[in-house]
Amino acid sequence: MVQAMLAMDTGLGLVIGVGLSMSASHLFSLLANRLCLRQIALQMVVDALVLSLALSLGILCHSLMLMLMEHVPPQPIMMANRMGAALWPGLFYVLVAAPYISDLIAVTLLAWIHLNVILLLQVHYGIPLQEGLVVSLPGFVLALVLIALVFAQRWRASYNTLAREVGT
Template sequence: MIQQLNEQLVSMGQVLLALDTGVGLLVAVGFSMSMSHLFSLLANRLTPRQIFFHMVVDALVLSLALLLCLICHCLMLALMEGVPLHPIAFGNRMAVALWPGLFYVLVAAPYVSDLIAVTLLAWMHLNMLVLINAMYGIPFLHALFVCLPGYVIALLLVGALFSQRWRSSYDTLAKEVALQIQR
């Protein structure tokens, strides 16, 4: 059974290698993640210009968080496995592993948003492990240790941005609702 799972993961890695889409996917994932809190921006009755500004800034910051994750993977590969890499070529090749992040917009769903977010981030991490195995032949256990610091960094940065953004958006909304109730 473990051998069959290993073969399926290797097969998945070959498919990901064939999808080499580049860093453009990184920005698309950032926008998808940014879109997940569109409801809170609309609920605060921001103007379209303000919403657009928030979305662009959030998308760029989230893309930067994911880029830092890729750079961390690159450094860990160089340090732990001795793989000589060029960060730009590595990022361009590894960005395809982030494709599940295109569904991050679904995190806006009530009640199940945390589950969706963690599932999508874990799926992206699994794709990274599989892709590192496919590209460099590094065993999955070693790839786990190579990818773990970058995954934790991305998780903390994404969590910090969303926590701050969601909290401020909903605090503003709560203040407006309280004012409406007092009238």
């Protein structure tokens, strides 16, 4: 497993970078909850790793769908390295912390990533756009569900704590 992860140098680095960017969008809430620096760092690292795992599972799902639908041999390492070109907009996910327009930024960035994946499938595997949408949709939905679970469970709890403290 470690050797496979080391072979995914570019793709894995970008997946972790996107996970850190998503985690950093939560930094303001952590600071407002008056957590110490160690608690903030620990929570951000754990969130980044969980979010990176969600994105990695999405990439694995893309590889499986390629195998099932297009009979492309599964090569998750090559797929992860190629995903680097598709995931780079996620590095700007930290901007989701902006008030009032955060949902628009999040949806735009996630749609941009999904469009990049569809284009990547067309360029590298010759899959038409309509089939690329079908191939990439399960992995994208899986990653979104896992990301939403992290947001709902961990991040909403800290926002609720902050709202209670401000309200009293």
